[in-house]
Amino acid sequence: MDRDKTYQFLEQVTAWAAGATTIGLLALADRTGLLRAMADGVSGTTADIADTTGLDARYVTEILGGLHAAAIVEWDPTTGSFSLSPEHAAVIGDDASPYAMTGWLDMIPSAFEHTDAIAEAVRTGGGVDFDAFGPKMVRGIDRANRPSHTILLARRWLTHLPDITERLASGGVVADIGCGSGAAVEALARAFPAASVVGVDRSVASIERAVAGSSMPNVRYVVGTTSDLPAYGPFDLVTMLDVVHDLVDPVGSLTTVRRSLTDGGAVFVLEPSMPEDMADRVGPHASLVYGISVFHCLTQSLAAGGAGLGAAGGESAIRSVAEQAGFTSVEVLPIDNPFSSFYRLS
Structure with missing residues (x-):
């Protein structure tokens, strides 16, 4: 030794x-x-x-x-x-700073509270359901995402979809899937006041938090999943921000999303950045992605009998599920971000 x-x-x-x-x-x-x-x-x-x-x-x-x-x-x-x-x-x-990492101060302690339950799932299968993580996780996810969703989503990220933003400037319908506490929904509603924005999330606690904090007249929040989308569409834009890897059935969900788009509509996807080569998956960022995947993303999907895509799939995983869902174009958008990758599905 x-x-x-x-x-x-x-x-x-x-x-x-x-x-x-x-x-x-x-x-x-x-x-x-x-x-x-x-x-x-x-x-x-x-x-x-x-x-x-x-x-x-x-x-x-x-x-x-x-x-x-x-x-x-x-x-x-x-x-x-x-x-x-x-x-x-x-x-x-x-919390309002574009550099804020305060959400992790809720998420990590909340996740670690379930170490024993996740260990049992490692031994026997299954997982810990999203709702079991409780309000601290809901709050942490909101705090982690709200600054970037509020500051960057409409002002910078969506500028890479100019044909879509041109549509939304004069109307149209947007859906945010896995909307959580509504930061992205509110930002989209402010940026495109002529459009209608629907936020969908299966977490009752998240939707209640979103409704309580809503200030825009052109928004609607729905407790549900992608299976509920057709009732509110068709959509010119669907946003899925750190959501695809959490889905119980990513291929089925993306298929429903695709069928809910208008002609020329698009899906804007944000996912954690991960190199394709395992040899490059080293260092703090990769470690953090794998860690939160096991302690939250992966386990809540497996708890529902889901695919368990996990947060560390990278571009190949997103491209695979999107193509299986019938999307003919999966475009990696040239948005400079150290933590996330961005895709346009159409």
């Missing part, structure tokens, strides 16, 4: 453990309002910060110590003051 190799791996596992506990500390700081307060400019000694936020000083001391150790918050040795830089606040302290 190569002891040096063992020690190197031991250090790597220690780093992973530190990362996991740091996510835990960030989740605590998020849920207690500590991150939001520091993002808004609250700083000082731990006693000062505890007094301002109304939190327990002893916990604040330990949490900020851990966040300083992880180089998340800054500490001034001359004053003992802790602060959060604007650059870091944009990532962990502001």
Whole structure:
């Protein structure tokens, strides 16, 4: 045995453990309002910060110590003051920021609560149903997706479908499948006020959250699946944002979507980016995609007896299910994004 190799791996596992506990500390700081307060400019000694936020000083001391150790918050040795830089606040302290990663502070703890149940599924088959993950997962998915859906979907991403946006400027019908809490639906409705936008999701909790937060008159939310689409179409555009890999029956669902399009209509698909070659599937991004796939995407599909496509399928998986569903064109759109790939199906 190569002891040096063992020690190197031991250090790597220690780093992973530190990362996991740091996510835990960030989740605590998020849920207690500590991150939001520091993002808004609250700083000082731990006693000062505890007094301002109304939190327990002893916990604040330990949490900020851990966040300083992880180089998340800054500490001034001359004053003992802790602060959060604007650059870091944009990532962990502001849900509206285009750089926000705050949704993961809900999703990862929520997913890990089901480790035992998923382990049993690994042994015997099946999985954990989406609804079993509860409101924290619904909230986390919304927080993770809302900034990009609000800021980028209509203003940047859909500019790569100019024929479709030209249609929608004067009317038409759009469906967002797997709409979650409605961020994309609301963004589409604002961008195309002459069009009608339908949000469809099988999660009652997600649709309730979407309805509660809706502010646009040209939207409608439906608890349902792709099988319900024909009642509301035909559609000039269907968006499926981080959805295809979650579907119980991706080929059947995409077939229904295709049949629900108007002549010349299109489907806009967003999926996690993954290299086709396993040799290139290394590093933090690939690890994160595989991890959330096992702990959420894959298991909730298998729980329903589904295909279990998983989040790590990459372009070949999307192309395969789209072609089986009868789409004759699967175009990879030239949208620069480090995390996601984009497709036009027609």
